[in-house]
Amino acid sequence: MTRKSSKQFFIALVATVLASSASIAAADDADDVMAVVNQYIATESNLSEQAKLMTDDRTYIVGGVRFTDNVANMRGQIAGEKLRKTLDPDGMMITTAEDPKVQVYGDTAVASFYRHWNYIPGADAVRAGRTGNAPPSQVTTVVLNKMRGGWMIVHTHISPMAN
Secondary structure, eight states, X not given: OOHHHHHHHHHHHHHHHHHHHHHHHHHHHHHHHHXXXXXXXXXXXXXXXXXXXXXXXXXXXXXXXXXXXXXXXXXXXXXXXXXXXXXXTTOEEEEEEEEEEEEEETTEEXXXXXXXEEEEOOXXXXXXXXXXXXXXXXXXXXXXXEETTEEEEEEEEEEEOOO
């Protein structure tokens, strides 16, 4: 092997290693982002825990309304959750994320999925005449940023699914 071909081989080898390590990192990041999405869904009935997945300045868009103070927004959502649990302590929230898609762009990631949820009231609530509800499924997008060694939700947008 000549000196020139050795150098070219070495450059090609380094380029191959760098390219493969970048795709491995992106795959690991996508898995880490998906783990946050799964936590987000799993904590739909424990909003105090869900709030830990978000930055204080997360933007939240739902029902055509934009909230930019996540601390105040989550305080309101947690108060509503507490009231629901007081009125129906045995009620159950079931939420799933279907067909997730994750795209990673360096320290930013976008995850979109169909969010399906259903509330099943407890026995006392049913005896009192309450019924469960299954609102229309929703299309959800979360934007995450890698910070302090992990992924945090910085933006959430929830829209109804088209009929």
